[in-house]
Amino acid sequence: MVKRSDTPPPSSEEPRILCVKLPYPEVQPIDFEVHGGAxxxxxxWLAQIIKKDSLFYIYWMPRNDMILVSVAREKDGFYNSILGEHRWGAFLKNCRRGWEKHVSTIFYSTYNTDRDVQRSGWRQKWIEASWFDDDYSSTFVHPYPDPIYTTIIPDSCRAIPAARRNVPVSIGASKWLVTSVDRDVPGAPVRTVTEDKKKRKKYSGQVGSLPYV
Known part of the structure; x- marks a missing residue:
């Protein structure tokens, strides 16, 4: 019997799939069935930590407290910097009473492609440009607070790279070291390049400095 060949790894053009456990805002999966605003x-919220042009699809499943997000595949490991616990009381300017202790946690997904996600029964919704009005960031703290490293890994999620433990990374629109857009990956951030040794030292360990996983 001929052995089946191994599934090839996703190409550089294939979107990356992220998992979000207990996503903000506080909604039930059924809320995504219709255009209700959730x-x-x-x-x-995701656009505070990922460039909005890099957000493609939201995936959800009934009776599941996790959603999946299809995003442009980065080349410099940028998404490593947004993995971990995002505490609502820290990133919301006016956190609703009772939400202070809520936590949304972001991981890499074990799904490699959008097709893998769809085959598993997840429902898909396209993220539209019209959702981002002029004041879509007004609800959130700037600069956006760093996520907290965690070793608690839900099903369908990958462990956060250990390099995150001791490498502080500042994220959020006001701190992104973005000077241009990578044309190969729409919306992917790139690092500022400087010949000033003092500036190089100052920005060491910030967004984009972690190895790709």
């Missing part, structure tokens, strides 16, 4: 708020 998916818009969710996308606006």
């Amino acid at each position: 998916e818009v708020i969710l996308a606006q």
Whole structure:
């Protein structure tokens, strides 16, 4: 019997799939069935840590407390910097009473492609440009606080790279070291290059400095 060949790894053009455990805002999966606004708020939150042009799809499943997000595949390991616990009381300017201790946690997914996700029964919704009005960031703290490293890994998620433990990374629109857009990966951030040794030392360990996993 001929052995089946191994599945090839995703190409550099294939989107990356992220998992979000207990996503912001506080909604039930059924809320994504219709355009009720929950998916818009969710996308606006994600756009605080991922460039909005890099957000493609939201995936959800009934009776599941986790959603998946399809995003442009980065080349410099940028997404390593947003993995971990995002505490609502820290990133919301006016956190609703009772939400202070809520935590949304972001991981890499064990799904490699959008097709893998769809085959597993996840429902898909396209993230629309019209969801991002002029003040879509007004609800959130700037600069956005760093996520907290965690070793608690839900099903369908990958462990956060150990390099995150001791490498402080500042994220959020006001701190991104972005000077241009990588044309190969829409919306992917790139690092500023400087010949000033003092500046190089100052920005050591910030967004984009972690190895790709």
